[in-house]
Amino acid sequence: MVVKVDAEKCIGCGLCVSICPDVFELGDDGKACIKNPRNCSKCDCKGAAEGCPVQAISL
Ligand code: SF4
Numbered sequence: 914m915v916v917k918v919d920a921e922k923c924i925g926c927g928l929c930v931s932i933c934p935d936v937f938e939l940g941d942d943g944k945a946c947i948k949n950p951r952n953c954s955k956c957d958c959k960g961a962a963e964g965c966p967v968q969a970i971s972l
Contacts, residue, residue: 922969929961
């Protein structure tokens with residue numbers, strides 16, 4: 914499973930970072946970026962993808 918963030922859509926709400934901090938982080942531009950795409954140990958990032966309010970996360 915490889916996860917991607919569409920920076921054009923991301924509004925920087927931080928939800929994915931709080932759900933899956935091993936995978937996501939907020940970059941200097943205030944948008945989510947991928948820290949380590951294979952680091953999800955809990956949910957395969959489905960929780961973050963489903964929770965993202967603007968559907969910026971794809972799996
Ligand atoms: S949950 Fe979605 S909008 Fe919020 S920071 Fe993550 S990618 Fe961006």
